[in-house]
Amino acid sequence: MAIMPHVHFMPAPAYKISKAAMNALTVQYALDYGKEGFSFMALCPGWLKTDLGGGDMADLTPEEGAKASLDILYKPNEETNGQMPKVFVKGWEDAKGPNVYDGTNVPW
Numbered sequence: 001m002a003i004m005p006h007v008h009f010m011p012a013p014a015y016k017i018s019k020a021a022m023n024a025l026t027v028q029y030a031l032d033y034g035k036e037g038f039s040f041m042a043l044c045p046g047w048l049k050t051d052l053g054g055g056d057m058a059d060l061t062p063e064e065g066a067k068a069s070l071d072i073l074y075k076p077n078e079e080t081n082g083q084m085p086k087v088f089v090k091g092w093e094d095a096k097g098p099n100v101y102d103g104t105n106v107p108w
C-alpha cells in the first residue's frame with residue numbers, strides 16, 4: 001500500500017486490489033494458524049529482470065531474488081509471521097527511490 005504513490009501511473013486497479021487482499025489474507029492466516037506453529041508471510045523478492053518484470057530496466061536478476069528469498073524462507077520465525085519482508089541484497093540496502101532491498105518489512 002505504501003508504494004502506491006510511486007505506481008499511480010499504472011492503471012491496474014484489479015492487480016492492486018489483489019495485492020491488498022493477499023496482504024489481508026496473509027495476516028489472517030498468521031493469526032489463525034500461528035499458534036499451531038505455522039508461519040505465513042507475503043515475501044517481496046524485488047523487481048526482477050524477467051520478461052514480465054521489465055527486463056533490463058529491473059533491479060535484480062532472478063538468481064539474486066531467489067537467493068535472497070530463500071535466505072528469508074529458511075528462517076521463518078514469529079517476527080516474520082504475518083509480515084511482508086523485503087529481501088536483503090548487499091549494495092541495495094541504502095538505495096534511493098522506492099526499491100530498497102534492506103530486509104525490512106514492507107509498510108502496509
